[in-house]
Amino acid sequence: MTRTCPECEGPVELAEPVRLSEIAQCADCSSELEVVGLEPVALALAPEIEEDWGE
Amino acid sequence: MIRVAVMGAAGYLGGELLRLLTGHPGVEVVQAVSTRFPGRRVDSVHPNLRAQTELVFSPPDEPAACDVLFTATPHRTTMTLIPGLRERAGTVIDLSGDFRLPDPAVYERYYGVAHAAPELLGAFVPGIPELYRDELRTADLISVPGCMATAAILALRPLAGLVEPDVQIDGRTGSSGSGALAGDGNLHAERSGAMRVFAPVGHRHEAEVSRLTGLNARMSATGVEAVRGVQVVCHATHATGKADERTVRRAYRDLYADEPFVRIVAHRRGTHRLPDPKLLSGSNYCDVGFAVDGDRITAIAALDNLVKGGAGAAVQCLNLRTGQPETLGLGFPGLHPI
Numbered sequence: 588m589t590r591t592c593p594e595c596e597g598p599v600e601l602a603e604p605v606r607l608s609e610i611a612q613c614a615d616c617s618s619e620l621e622v623v624g625l626e627p628v629a630l631a632l633a634p635e636i637e638e639d640w641g642e
Numbered sequence: 643m644i645r646v647a648v649m650g651a652a653g654y655l656g657g658e659l660l661r662l663l664t665g666h667p668g669v670e671v672v673q674a675v676s677t678r679f680p681g682r683r684v685d686s687v688h689p690n691l692r693a694q695t696e697l698v699f700s701p702p703d704e705p706a707a708c709d710v711l712f713t714a715t716p717h718r719t720t721m722t723l724i725p726g727l728r729e730r731a732g733t734v735i736d737l738s739g740d741f742r743l744p745d746p747a748v749y750e751r752y753y754g755v756a757h758a759a760p761e762l763l764g765a766f767v768p769g770i771p772e773l774y775r776d777e778l779r780t781a782d783l784i785s786v787p788g789c790m791a792t793a794a795i796l797a798l799r800p801l802a803g804l805v806e807p808d809v810q811i812d813g814r815t816g817s818s819g820s821g822a823l824a825g826d827g828n829l830h831a832e833r834s835g836a837m838r839v840f841a842p843v844g845h846r847h848e849a850e851v852s853r854l855t856g857l858n859a860r861m862s863a864t865g866v867e868a869v870r871g872v873q874v875v876c877h878a879t880h881a882t883g884k885a886d887e888r889t890v891r892r893a894y895r896d897l898y899a900d901e902p903f904v905r906i907v908a909h910r911r912g913t914h915r916l917p918d919p920k921l922l923s924g925s926n927y928c929d930v931g932f933a934v935d936g937d938r939i940t941a942i943a944a945l946d947n948l949v950k951g952g953a954g955a956a957v958q959c960l961n962l963r964t965g966q967p968e969t970l971g972l973g974f975p976g977l978h979p980i
Contacts, residue, residue: 594910595887595888595891596888596891596892597895612911615891615906616891616908616909616910617909617910617911617912617915618910618911619910619911
């Protein structure tokens, strides 16, 4: 299944079956994307994982 | 099998031509000409070609018949040679700077001497397939642009029409761009660790870039601590104010989606997010990328000056001119890490 990257509009291939919260990477701009909806399948920028340094 | 010969075969560009051509399945290298090393084995000068070829350098006065002749001879010398070489080969592909500019007055301004064969200047097709693919299929005289010029042209071409005409190019180049002859400026003691701004204004490639992009290019250039590779960072201003990143990316995609040797590298993640010549050594790729900030657009390109910036582009032109697959013999992707 192909969807459009919300960041750069490039094509993003998703392996089926698609699952909620799956992470995909756009080959064009390398953004990490998260599956945020299934009907229809929707992608959004995945949140950055930040170090909290134990604080 | 296409029969090819290389003049100026002992230089760095000549050696790179021989590396690509001896590994090319569709050509036979019939002659490698050198004024400095006639009679010596090619692999004594280009040791990377050991076990690749048994060729011996020929003197320039014993020309062999060939289908395609590559001239990798010095600027200012090549223009005196080409008129006498036209009968020798059906197609001449020149890698020097002597036939890149169609206007003899512009040539004299940038190269410091009057052109010796001005009647031929308009006869050469620029050897940049991304712009002149159809013309190159039938061209008998081809002039490959300069290495930093190719990088800047491919970086800026998608922006023509989107940006104000005045653009500033900052070029960085490795030492192999200076050629294979020793000089005071090329001593290890002088070059190592240096970032030498050898053209603070008015680098000669700005004339080629202006011609082939339609922009008004100004260019500076710096020699950096590398052997191979060039990178250009081009600064432009959006024509109508605020630039939109998606529009800019679309402009690059529209132009380069089907190009076999141009990759758009403007990534959000990873260590190498924008074009870096370090990853392109030996490959025929030119990576182009961009960044947008308000009305400012920064376009970046990188390539191997001896491959996409010279010998590889010339072989790409050979493939087009001789009806072979455009990518034949040019599949090496580069090395990582290096």
